[in-house]
Amino acid sequence: MTMLFRRRGVHIEEEQLSAFLDGALDAGPTNEIAEHLRSCEACASILEALGAAKALVAELPQVRPARSFVLGPEFARREAPAPTRSPFVFAPAAALTLFLALIAVDLRGVATDEFTAGLEVGDDAKTMASSPAQRSAQPPAAVGGAAQEMSPPVPAPSVAVGEVRPFSAPAEGAVERQSADAANDAIAPGVPPSTPAVAGEGTSSDDPAWLRPLQAGALGAFVVSLIAVAWPRLRRRGESKR
Amino acid sequence: MPEPPDAGPMPESTTLQVELQGRIEAALSVLPAEQRLAIVLCDIQGLDYVEVAAVMKTSLGTVKSRIARGRARLRDILLREPELLPGRFRPKV
Numbered sequence: 001m002t003m004l005f006r007r008r009g010v011h012i013e014e015e016q017l018s019a020f021l022d023g024a025l026d027a028g029p030t031n032e033i034a035e036h037l038r039s040c041e042a043c044a045s046i047l048e049a050l051g052a053a054k055a056l057v058a059e060l061p062q063v064r065p066a067r068s069f070v071l072g073p074e075f076a077r078r079e080a081p082a083p084t085r086s087p088f089v090f091a092p093a094a095a096l097t098l099f100l101a102l103i104a105v106d107l108r109g110v111a112t113d114e115f116t117a118g119l120e121v122g123d124d125a126k127t128m129a130s131s132p133a134q135r136s137a138q139p140p141a142a143v144g145g146a147a148q149e150m151s152p153p154v155p156a157p158s159v160a161v162g163e164v165r166p167f168s169a170p171a172e173g174a175v176e177r178q179s180a181d182a183a184n185d186a187i188a189p190g191v192p193p194s195t196p197a198v199a200g201e202g203t204s205s206d207d208p209a210w211l212r213p214l215q216a217g218a219l220g221a222f223v224v225s226l227i228a229v230a231w232p233r234l235r236r237r238g239e240s241k242r
Numbered sequence: 243m244p245e246p247p248d249a250g251p252m253p254e255s256t257t258l259q260v261e262l263q264g265r266i267e268a269a270l271s272v273l274p275a276e277q278r279l280a281i282v283l284c285d286i287q288g289l290d291y292v293e294v295a296a297v298m299k300t301s302l303g304t305v306k307s308r309i310a311r312g313r314a315r316l317r318d319i320l321l322r323e324p325e326l327l328p329g330r331f332r333p334k335v
Protein backbone atom coordinates (compact mmCIF):
# COMPACT_ATOMS: atom_id res chain seq x y z
CA MET A 1 0.00 0.00 0.00
CA THR A 2 2.79 2.34 0.87
CA MET A 3 4.60 1.59 -2.37
CA LEU A 4 1.48 2.42 -4.33
CA PHE A 5 1.46 5.96 -3.00
CA ARG A 6 5.10 6.49 -3.79
CA ARG A 7 4.59 6.17 -7.50
CA ARG A 8 5.05 9.49 -9.17
CA GLY A 9 2.30 10.78 -11.37
CA VAL A 10 -0.48 8.70 -9.83
CA HIS A 11 -0.44 9.79 -6.21
CA ILE A 12 1.60 12.11 -4.07
CA GLU A 13 4.64 10.76 -2.30
CA GLU A 14 4.44 10.38 1.46
CA GLU A 15 7.44 12.63 1.86
CA GLN A 16 5.62 15.43 0.07
CA LEU A 17 2.47 14.79 2.07
CA SER A 18 4.43 14.90 5.30
CA ALA A 19 6.10 18.16 4.31
CA PHE A 20 2.70 19.49 3.26
CA LEU A 21 1.38 18.56 6.67
CA ASP A 22 4.15 20.57 8.31
CA GLY A 23 3.72 23.51 5.97
CA ALA A 24 7.29 23.11 4.75
CA LEU A 25 6.55 23.33 1.03
CA ASP A 26 6.61 26.33 -1.23
CA ALA A 27 3.40 27.90 -2.47
CA GLY A 28 3.43 26.08 -5.83
CA PRO A 29 3.68 22.50 -4.54
CA THR A 30 1.32 23.33 -1.70
CA ASN A 31 -1.39 24.44 -4.11
CA GLU A 32 -0.85 21.41 -6.34
CA ILE A 33 -1.15 19.00 -3.43
CA ALA A 34 -4.21 20.76 -2.07
CA GLU A 35 -5.80 20.49 -5.49
CA HIS A 36 -4.92 16.80 -5.72
CA LEU A 37 -6.26 16.05 -2.25
CA ARG A 38 -9.69 17.33 -3.19
CA SER A 39 -10.08 14.63 -5.76
CA CYS A 40 -7.94 11.78 -4.34
CA GLU A 41 -9.43 10.00 -1.37
CA ALA A 42 -6.46 7.67 -0.95
CA CYS A 43 -3.97 10.50 -0.60
CA ALA A 44 -6.34 12.28 1.75
CA SER A 45 -6.52 9.22 4.02
CA ILE A 46 -2.73 8.92 3.99
CA LEU A 47 -2.47 12.54 4.97
CA GLU A 48 -5.01 11.97 7.71
CA ALA A 49 -3.06 9.01 9.13
CA LEU A 50 0.18 10.99 9.04
CA GLY A 51 -1.57 13.86 10.76
CA ALA A 52 -2.85 11.48 13.45
CA ALA A 53 0.67 10.20 14.09
CA LYS A 54 1.95 13.76 14.32
CA ALA A 55 -0.82 14.79 16.69
CA LEU A 56 -0.33 11.75 18.93
CA VAL A 57 3.38 12.41 19.25
CA ALA A 58 2.75 16.07 19.89
CA GLU A 59 0.31 15.22 22.68
CA LEU A 60 2.92 13.28 24.62
CA PRO A 61 3.46 14.86 28.00
CA GLN A 62 6.80 16.57 28.17
CA VAL A 63 9.03 16.11 31.11
CA ARG A 64 9.86 19.49 32.54
CA PRO A 65 13.03 20.09 34.48
CA ALA A 66 12.63 21.20 38.06
CA ARG A 67 13.99 24.59 37.12
CA SER A 68 15.33 26.38 34.11
CA PHE A 69 19.00 25.79 33.48
CA VAL A 70 19.28 28.70 31.06
CA LEU A 71 21.82 31.18 32.32
CA GLY A 72 20.75 34.78 32.37
CA PRO A 73 22.66 37.67 30.80
CA GLU A 74 24.33 38.49 34.10
CA PHE A 75 25.96 35.06 34.01
CA ALA A 76 26.74 35.25 30.29
CA ARG A 77 28.69 38.48 30.75
CA ARG A 78 30.66 37.18 33.65
CA GLU A 79 33.82 35.46 32.58
CA ALA A 80 34.30 31.99 33.82
CA PRO A 81 36.75 32.12 36.70
CA ALA A 82 40.01 30.39 36.10
CA PRO A 83 40.26 27.16 38.01
CA THR A 84 42.08 28.02 41.20
CA ARG A 85 44.58 25.55 42.43
CA SER A 86 45.65 25.61 46.00
CA PRO A 87 49.36 26.28 46.43
CA PHE A 88 49.45 23.41 48.90
CA VAL A 89 48.72 20.90 46.17
CA PHE A 90 52.43 20.50 45.54
CA ALA A 91 53.34 20.33 49.23
CA PRO A 92 53.22 16.51 49.46
CA ALA A 93 55.42 16.16 46.40
CA ALA A 94 57.91 18.68 47.79
CA ALA A 95 58.01 17.00 51.19
CA LEU A 96 58.44 13.57 49.61
CA THR A 97 61.27 14.86 47.42
CA LEU A 98 63.02 16.32 50.45
CA PHE A 99 62.59 13.09 52.36
CA LEU A 100 64.00 11.01 49.51
CA ALA A 101 66.90 13.42 49.12
CA LEU A 102 67.74 13.05 52.82
CA ILE A 103 67.51 9.28 52.52
CA ALA A 104 69.85 9.45 49.53
CA VAL A 105 72.33 11.54 51.51
CA ASP A 106 72.15 9.03 54.36
CA LEU A 107 72.67 6.05 52.06
CA ARG A 108 75.56 7.76 50.35
CA GLY A 109 77.27 8.27 53.69
CA VAL A 110 76.79 4.60 54.60
CA ALA A 111 78.14 3.48 51.24
CA THR A 112 81.23 5.66 51.60
CA ASP A 113 81.88 4.29 55.08
CA GLU A 114 81.56 0.72 53.86
CA PHE A 115 83.88 1.41 50.96
CA THR A 116 86.57 2.89 53.20
CA ALA A 117 86.17 0.14 55.74
CA GLY A 118 86.46 -2.43 52.96
CA LEU A 119 89.69 -0.88 51.78
CA GLU A 120 91.23 -0.98 55.26
CA VAL A 121 90.11 -4.51 55.97
CA GLY A 122 91.39 -5.69 52.62
CA ASP A 123 94.84 -4.20 53.12
CA ASP A 124 95.11 -5.55 56.63
CA ALA A 125 94.11 -8.97 55.46
CA LYS A 126 96.77 -8.91 52.76
CA THR A 127 99.42 -7.92 55.22
CA MET A 128 98.40 -10.52 57.77
CA ALA A 129 98.33 -13.22 55.16
CA SER A 130 102.01 -12.84 54.38
CA SER A 131 104.16 -14.96 56.74
CA PRO A 132 107.21 -13.58 58.56
CA ALA A 133 109.45 -15.64 56.31
CA GLN A 134 107.92 -14.09 53.25
CA ARG A 135 108.16 -10.68 54.83
CA SER A 136 111.86 -11.20 55.56
CA ALA A 137 112.37 -12.50 52.05
CA GLN A 138 110.82 -9.42 50.47
CA PRO A 139 111.77 -6.48 52.63
CA PRO A 140 113.10 -4.22 49.86
CA ALA A 141 110.02 -4.56 47.73
CA ALA A 142 107.59 -4.16 50.63
CA VAL A 143 109.18 -1.37 52.59
CA GLY A 144 111.61 0.38 50.32
CA GLY A 145 115.31 0.98 50.10
CA ALA A 146 115.53 3.84 52.56
CA ALA A 147 114.11 1.86 55.44
CA GLN A 148 116.50 -1.01 54.77
CA GLU A 149 119.46 1.32 54.88
CA MET A 150 118.48 2.93 58.18
CA SER A 151 117.61 -0.21 60.18
CA PRO A 152 118.57 -3.44 58.50
CA PRO A 153 118.33 -5.84 61.49
CA VAL A 154 114.77 -4.94 62.39
CA PRO A 155 112.21 -6.98 60.52
CA ALA A 156 110.06 -4.85 58.29
CA PRO A 157 106.70 -4.20 59.93
CA SER A 158 103.48 -4.49 58.06
CA VAL A 159 102.29 -1.08 57.02
CA ALA A 160 98.77 -0.58 55.85
CA VAL A 161 97.40 2.35 53.96
CA GLY A 162 94.92 3.29 56.62
CA GLU A 163 97.22 3.37 59.60
CA VAL A 164 100.53 4.73 60.74
CA ARG A 165 102.64 2.46 62.80
CA PRO A 166 105.94 3.25 64.40
CA PHE A 167 108.61 1.75 62.29
CA SER A 168 110.76 0.98 65.30
CA ALA A 169 110.88 1.61 69.00
CA PRO A 170 110.15 5.20 70.04
CA ALA A 171 113.43 5.37 71.85
CA GLU A 172 115.34 5.27 68.64
CA GLY A 173 114.43 8.90 67.97
CA ALA A 174 113.85 11.10 65.01
CA VAL A 175 115.87 9.00 62.64
CA GLU A 176 113.36 6.19 62.94
CA ARG A 177 110.51 8.62 62.43
CA GLN A 178 112.12 9.82 59.25
CA SER A 179 112.54 6.28 58.13
CA ALA A 180 108.91 5.59 58.91
CA ASP A 181 107.90 8.56 56.83
CA ALA A 182 110.13 7.41 54.03
CA ALA A 183 108.60 3.94 54.18
CA ASN A 184 105.17 5.42 54.13
CA ASP A 185 106.09 7.52 51.12
CA ALA A 186 107.34 4.45 49.38
CA ILE A 187 103.98 2.76 49.83
CA ALA A 188 101.73 5.76 49.20
CA PRO A 189 103.77 8.52 47.64
CA GLY A 190 102.39 12.01 48.03
CA VAL A 191 99.95 11.04 50.76
CA PRO A 192 100.69 12.58 54.14
CA PRO A 193 101.12 9.89 56.73
CA SER A 194 98.53 11.30 59.03
CA THR A 195 95.81 11.59 56.39
CA PRO A 196 94.42 8.03 56.46
CA ALA A 197 94.22 8.03 60.21
CA VAL A 198 92.29 11.29 60.20
CA ALA A 199 90.00 9.97 57.51
CA GLY A 200 89.37 6.86 59.55
CA GLU A 201 88.31 8.93 62.50
CA GLY A 202 86.20 11.12 60.23
CA THR A 203 83.90 8.25 59.39
CA SER A 204 82.87 8.05 62.97
CA SER A 205 82.35 11.83 63.15
CA ASP A 206 80.20 11.61 59.90
CA ASP A 207 77.60 9.57 61.69
CA PRO A 208 74.42 11.03 60.14
CA ALA A 209 72.56 11.42 63.40
CA TRP A 210 71.66 14.97 62.42
CA LEU A 211 69.85 13.55 59.42
CA ARG A 212 67.33 11.64 61.48
CA PRO A 213 65.28 14.61 62.71
CA LEU A 214 65.29 16.08 59.23
CA GLN A 215 64.13 12.81 57.71
CA ALA A 216 61.44 12.41 60.34
CA GLY A 217 60.32 16.00 59.79
CA ALA A 218 60.15 15.58 56.02
CA LEU A 219 58.24 12.33 56.35
CA GLY A 220 55.82 13.92 58.80
CA ALA A 221 55.34 16.92 56.52
CA PHE A 222 54.65 14.58 53.61
CA VAL A 223 52.02 12.63 55.54
CA VAL A 224 50.34 15.73 56.94
CA SER A 225 50.26 17.59 53.63
CA LEU A 226 49.03 14.49 51.81
CA ILE A 227 46.15 14.14 54.23
CA ALA A 228 45.42 17.88 54.03
CA VAL A 229 45.28 17.78 50.24
CA ALA A 230 43.51 14.44 49.79
CA TRP A 231 40.94 14.69 52.55
CA PRO A 232 38.76 17.49 51.03
CA ARG A 233 38.79 15.73 47.65
CA LEU A 234 37.75 12.42 49.15
CA ARG A 235 34.98 14.18 51.05
CA ARG A 236 33.77 15.93 47.90
CA ARG A 237 33.78 12.64 46.00
CA GLY A 238 31.85 10.94 48.73
CA GLU A 239 29.26 13.72 48.72
CA SER A 240 28.86 13.60 44.95
CA LYS A 241 28.32 9.83 45.09
CA ARG A 242 25.56 10.33 47.60
CA MET B 243 -24.92 16.63 51.99
CA PRO B 244 -23.63 14.73 48.94
CA GLU B 245 -20.08 15.41 47.73
CA PRO B 246 -19.75 17.40 44.49
CA PRO B 247 -18.69 15.21 41.52
CA ASP B 248 -15.00 15.29 40.57
CA ALA B 249 -14.52 17.36 37.45
CA GLY B 250 -11.26 15.51 36.53
CA PRO B 251 -10.92 12.74 34.00
CA MET B 252 -12.44 9.37 34.72
CA PRO B 253 -10.07 6.66 35.93
CA GLU B 254 -10.67 4.58 32.83
CA SER B 255 -9.75 7.38 30.44
CA THR B 256 -6.68 8.17 32.53
CA THR B 257 -5.59 4.54 32.32
CA LEU B 258 -6.16 4.46 28.56
CA GLN B 259 -4.25 7.70 28.18
CA VAL B 260 -1.28 6.33 30.09
CA GLU B 261 -1.36 3.15 28.05
CA LEU B 262 -1.49 5.07 24.79
CA GLN B 263 1.43 7.22 25.86
CA GLY B 264 3.41 4.09 26.61
CA ARG B 265 2.61 2.75 23.16
CA ILE B 266 3.69 5.96 21.46
CA GLU B 267 6.93 6.10 23.44
CA ALA B 268 7.62 2.46 22.61
CA ALA B 269 6.97 3.17 18.93
CA LEU B 270 9.31 6.17 19.07
CA SER B 271 12.03 4.11 20.67
CA VAL B 272 11.85 1.62 17.80
CA LEU B 273 12.69 4.29 15.23
CA PRO B 274 16.28 4.81 14.08
CA ALA B 275 17.99 7.53 16.08
CA GLU B 276 18.05 10.05 13.21
CA GLN B 277 14.35 9.64 12.49
CA ARG B 278 13.46 9.77 16.17
CA LEU B 279 15.45 12.95 16.71
CA ALA B 280 13.91 14.60 13.68
CA ILE B 281 10.39 13.65 14.81
CA VAL B 282 10.99 14.87 18.35
CA LEU B 283 12.47 18.16 17.21
CA CYS B 284 9.69 18.80 14.73
CA ASP B 285 6.55 17.37 16.36
CA ILE B 286 7.33 17.75 20.06
CA GLN B 287 9.69 20.70 20.19
CA GLY B 288 7.90 22.51 17.37
CA LEU B 289 10.95 23.40 15.25
CA ASP B 290 10.50 23.93 11.53
CA TYR B 291 12.47 21.98 8.94
CA VAL B 292 15.19 24.62 8.58
CA GLU B 293 15.80 24.65 12.33
CA VAL B 294 15.80 20.86 12.51
CA ALA B 295 18.35 20.79 9.67
CA ALA B 296 20.53 23.25 11.56
CA VAL B 297 20.31 21.27 14.78
CA MET B 298 21.04 17.96 13.08
CA LYS B 299 23.66 19.54 10.82
CA THR B 300 22.17 18.05 7.70
CA SER B 301 20.33 19.17 4.57
CA LEU B 302 16.70 20.17 4.29
CA GLY B 303 15.95 17.23 2.00
CA THR B 304 17.38 14.77 4.50
CA VAL B 305 15.26 16.26 7.26
CA LYS B 306 12.16 16.02 5.11
CA SER B 307 12.91 12.39 4.32
CA ARG B 308 13.67 11.42 7.92
CA ILE B 309 10.52 13.03 9.24
CA ALA B 310 8.35 11.43 6.56
CA ARG B 311 9.80 7.94 7.09
CA GLY B 312 9.68 8.17 10.83
CA ARG B 313 6.14 9.43 10.81
CA ALA B 314 5.00 6.70 8.41
CA ARG B 315 6.61 4.06 10.57
CA LEU B 316 4.98 5.48 13.69
CA ARG B 317 1.64 5.40 11.96
CA ASP B 318 2.13 1.74 10.94
CA ILE B 319 3.08 0.74 14.48
CA LEU B 320 0.20 2.60 16.10
CA LEU B 321 -2.33 1.22 13.64
CA ARG B 322 -1.51 -2.33 14.71
CA GLU B 323 -3.67 -1.71 17.78
CA PRO B 324 -6.25 0.86 16.66
CA GLU B 325 -8.48 0.21 19.66
CA LEU B 326 -5.99 2.09 21.82
CA LEU B 327 -6.24 5.18 19.65
CA PRO B 328 -8.69 7.93 20.48
CA GLY B 329 -11.84 7.84 18.36
CA ARG B 330 -10.81 10.74 16.16
CA PHE B 331 -7.63 8.93 15.13
CA ARG B 332 -9.15 5.55 14.42
CA PRO B 333 -9.29 4.62 10.75
CA LYS B 334 -12.75 4.69 9.25
CA VAL B 335 -14.00 1.27 8.27
